[in-house]
Amino acid sequence: MGESTLRDVAELAGVSPRTVSNVVNGYARVTDATRGKVERAIAVLGYRPNVLARNLAAGRSGQIVVVVPYLDTPYFAELLQAIIPAARKAGYNVLIDQTDGDRDHEAELIGRGPRRFLFDGMIISPLGLSQADLSLRDPALPLVVLGERPSDGTFDHVGIDDVAASTEAVRHLIAIGRRRIAAIGDQPYPTGEAAQLRTRGFRAAHAAAGLPVDESLIISTTRFNRVDGATAMTALLDRPDPPDAVFCYSDLVASGAIHTALQRGLRVPEDIAVIGYDDIEDGRYGRPTISTISPDKKAIAQLAVARLMMRIGSTEPVPGVELRAAHRLMPRQSTLTDVSATS
Amino acid sequence: MGESTLRDVAELAGVSPRTVSNVVNGYARVTDATRGKVERAIAVLGYRPNVLARNLAAGRSGQIVVVVPYLDTPYFAELLQAIIPAARKAGYNVLIDQTDGDRDHEAELIGRGPRRFLFDGMIISPLGLSQADLSLRDPALPLVVLGERPSDGTFDHVGIDDVAASTEAVRHLIAIGRRRIAAIGDQPYPTGEAAQLRTRGFRAAHAAAGLPVDESLIISTTRFNRVDGATAMTALLDRPDPPDAVFCYSDLVASGAIHTALQRGLRVPEDIAVIGYDDIEDGRYGRPTISTISPDKKAIAQLAVARLMMRIGSTEPVPGVELRAAHRLMPRQSTLTDVSATS
DNA sequence: AGGTTACATTGCAGCGCTGCAAAGGACTAT
DNA sequence: ATAGTCCTTTGCAGCGCTGCAATGTAACCT
Numbered sequence: 001m002g003e004s005t006l007r008d009v010a011e012l013a014g015v016s017p018r019t020v021s022n023v024v025n026g027y028a029r030v031t032d033a034t035r036g037k038v039e040r041a042i043a044v045l046g047y048r049p050n051v052l053a054r055n056l057a058a059g060r061s062g063q064i065v066v067v068v069p070y071l072d073t074p075y076f077a078e079l080l081q082a083i084i085p086a087a088r089k090a091g092y093n094v095l096i097d098q099t100d101g102d103r104d105h106e107a108e109l110i111g112r113g114p115r116r117f118l119f120d121g122m123i124i125s126p127l128g129l130s131q132a133d134l135s136l137r138d139p140a141l142p143l144v145v146l147g148e149r150p151s152d153g154t155f156d157h158v159g160i161d162d163v164a165a166s167t168e169a170v171r172h173l174i175a176i177g178r179r180r181i182a183a184i185g186d187q188p189y190p191t192g193e194a195a196q197l198r199t200r201g202f203r204a205a206h207a208a209a210g211l212p213v214d215e216s217l218i219i220s221t222t223r224f225n226r227v228d229g230a231t232a233m234t235a236l237l238d239r240p241d242p243p244d245a246v247f248c249y250s251d252l253v254a255s256g257a258i259h260t261a262l263q264r265g266l267r268v269p270e271d272i273a274v275i276g277y278d279d280i281e282d283g284r285y286g287r288p289t290i291s292t293i294s295p296d297k298k299a300i301a302q303l304a305v306a307r308l309m310m311r312i313g314s315t316e317p318v319p320g321v322e323l324r325a326a327h328r329l330m331p332r333q334s335t336l337t338d339v340s341a342t343s
Numbered sequence: 344m345g346e347s348t349l350r351d352v353a354e355l356a357g358v359s360p361r362t363v364s365n366v367v368n369g370y371a372r373v374t375d376a377t378r379g380k381v382e383r384a385i386a387v388l389g390y391r392p393n394v395l396a397r398n399l400a401a402g403r404s405g406q407i408v409v410v411v412p413y414l415d416t417p418y419f420a421e422l423l424q425a426i427i428p429a430a431r432k433a434g435y436n437v438l439i440d441q442t443d444g445d446r447d448h449e450a451e452l453i454g455r456g457p458r459r460f461l462f463d464g465m466i467i468s469p470l471g472l473s474q475a476d477l478s479l480r481d482p483a484l485p486l487v488v489l490g491e492r493p494s495d496g497t498f499d500h501v502g503i504d505d506v507a508a509s510t511e512a513v514r515h516l517i518a519i520g521r522r523r524i525a526a527i528g529d530q531p532y533p534t535g536e537a538a539q540l541r542t543r544g545f546r547a548a549h550a551a552a553g554l555p556v557d558e559s560l561i562i563s564t565t566r567f568n569r570v571d572g573a574t575a576m577t578a579l580l581d582r583p584d585p586p587d588a589v590f591c592y593s594d595l596v597a598s599g600a601i602h603t604a605l606q607r608g609l610r611v612p613e614d615i616a617v618i619g620y621d622d623i624e625d626g627r628y629g630r631p632t633i634s635t636i637s638p639d640k641k642a643i644a645q646l647a648v649a650r651l652m653m654r655i656g657s658t659e660p661v662p663g664v665e666l667r668a669a670h671r672l673m674p675r676q677s678t679l680t681d682v683s684a685t686s
Numbered sequence: 687a688g689g690t691t692a693c694a695t696t697g698c699a700g701c702g703c704t705g706c707a708a709a710g711g712a713c714t715a716t
Numbered sequence: 717a718t719a720g721t722c723c724t725t726t727g728c729a730g731c732g733c734t735g736c737a738a739t740g741t742a743a744c745c746t
Contacts, residue, residue, distance in 0.1 A: 005701095005702055005703085006702065006703065007702080007703095017702090017703085018704080021703070021704065025704090049702085049703080050701085050702055050703070052701085052702080052703090053701065053702030053703040053704090054702075054703055054704075055703090056701085056702080056703070056704090057702075057703040057704040057705080058703080058704060058705085059704090
């Protein structure tokens with residue numbers, strides 16, 4: 001059996017193709033009798049609508065694209081897991097694009113590329129793109145930005161309050177009695193805005209507690225992964241005056257840092273407490289479990305998708321908004337010795 | 344400016360729409376003069392072809408879908424990185440689908456779902472699907488299977504020689520003088536075929552060296568990740584007679600196992616040697632670097648894409664073939680003490 | 687020169703569906 | 717009985733492109 005079309009169904013059901021279309025789309029008022037006939041015909045023929053034709057006729061692709069720097073970074077993988085069902089529910093298929101954080105690749109995607117027809121809108125987590133670059137985009141592209149690139153007023157931005165979250169993380173370290181606190185993950189250059197916000201929180205928590213900040217304990221990294229954490233931790237522990245706690249800008253960094261500490265025979269958290277950021281699944285199962293800042297990924301996904309749908313649906317330009325999802329401090333074994341319940 | 348169409352370009356260039364189409368597609372013989380005119384018009388109008396319309400007219404979607412159980416598993420992420428460019432080069436866009444290893448989800452994808460129109464073919468790495476399930480698929484779907492589900496003759500299968508690779512891995516452990524070798528990752532049930540092949544290699548290497556296999560050293564796991572490795576290693580080290588080497592069925596498992604060993608104050612590889620499988624990037628940068636079996640991911644990707652293109656292009660049913668990509672043993676620090684060059 | 691070949695270019699029809707607006711039919715109000 | 721109202725169903729045209737086969741024209745052959 002070849003594929004049957006709307007017309008075939010219409011013929012078999014004895015109605016017009018348009019009516020079949022109405023039934024298929026749950027449109028308008030269709031009498032139960034008609035609906036029954038059509039549905040029976042659909043079942044008999046095994047008809048399924050041709051998405052391609054539908055999209056061409058409707059002038060949309062029915063797909064959105066989610067652009068992330070790295071696919072194998074658990075945080076993005078988990079975020080995608082939240083975005084995909086949200087988009088499906090809204091009737092959209094999700095394309096995934098990995099950019100490796102490459103500026104040109106990202107720029108091409110938000111520009112007027114030929115692939116533009118494949119998606120109706122984009123959710124992007126930029127890495128290489130600077131604030132200025134973002135404004136050079138195709139203005140006709142409905143866009144929602146994740147992470148830390150505040151909106152220029154023409155697109156939406158969804159994120160958590162990084163400064164507040166970071167402040168909480170460091171405040172937690174102070175609360176458990178640590179005084180020499182290091183930070184791993186600063187990125188003191190234009191595209192490192194996300195990192196800089198965390199550094200601001202780091203400072204803010206110190207200020208609030210009346211503690212001085214030892215600038216030499218703020219370690220920069222180019223990425224946020226295990227190796228970076230391990231390397232930075234090695235440098236910290238090689239010092240004559242190592243820290244007694246570390247605030248890592250991602251759970252992967254924390255994981256690498258803990259690994260190094262353990263390898264050196266240090267106890268975590270007794271000798272050195274570690275807190276991460278992102279609340280990735282791995283951190284909930286390792287030993288020790290990793291204390292972290294848990295962004296509400298589901299909320300981020302839903303906000304992003306909802307805004308994007310709105311933008312896609314609207315003909316007028318929509319002013320950009322800043323949306324904040326919730327976050328929670330999750331104390332676990334890497335900062336507490338008496339944690340029984342984890343998760 | 345709204346989007347301009349083929350017709351607009353044709354009008355401006357003073358040729359027929361069909362000629363513009365020919366130029367755009369690099370088709371047929373077009374005189375340089377005509378091509379020049381058309382290209383100039385395209386540039387002036389900023390024309391880009393509407394992929395949707397093209398696909399509808401051509402009766403294809405221009406997309407293939409790659410189905411993997413987990414997106415955040417580095418092996419799959421890296422494989423995807425190889426597949427995507429290969430598919431793009433062949434003029435196809437890649438959709439990515441994660442199934443969580445869920446049988447029903449996988450079954451739906453290879454069946455006659457409504458999303459079928461979104462892709463012309465599928466590359467799937469099944470996990471929940473049994474051999475029998477695979478044969479229940481939509482026969483009209485061009486399909487290439489990765490991993491260990493040998494072809495039933497109607498689809499292609501691309502993989503490496505798991506038995507041979509596993510044998511090499513264990514032979515390596517024997518060659519460096521180990522005699523009590525454990526295996527972590529067996530899955531003695533129908534969908535665990537991949538794991539079972541590795542266990543076969545494990546046995547084969549023992550047999551070839553005239554060593555007995557201690558069955559109690561073969562540890563089963565449900566998945567292949569860090570936590571599984573850590574848990575299994577804990578069990579092994581708690582024994583009165585712990586092994587002096589471990590063959591892990593993935594690098595993630597190896598990573599978890601090494602983590603546990605180090606945490607217990609053991610030296611790797613001196614006290615216990617560990618070898619993994621997959622050659623993921625993380626294993627090349629950790630401490631110690633992880634010895635592993637490196638499947639030629641690029642070759643796997645290229646073979647899979649090439650076969651799929653062939654299937655898509657062919658109208659006749661194509662008999663399924665078994666394709667083997669190369670693999671290499673990569674000795675690194677976790678099995679050798681004097682390794683200087685890693686990679 | 688007449689006929690053939692070769693090639694660049696074109697026209698037609700339609701992929702399968704939807705937007706729009708009108709037609710048809712049943713029913714109510716006067 | 718006639719006009720008006722409401723709701724279901726329909727027809728038309730076309731989204732932008734390509735497959736196919738045909739057209740026209742220039743170059744070639746004998």
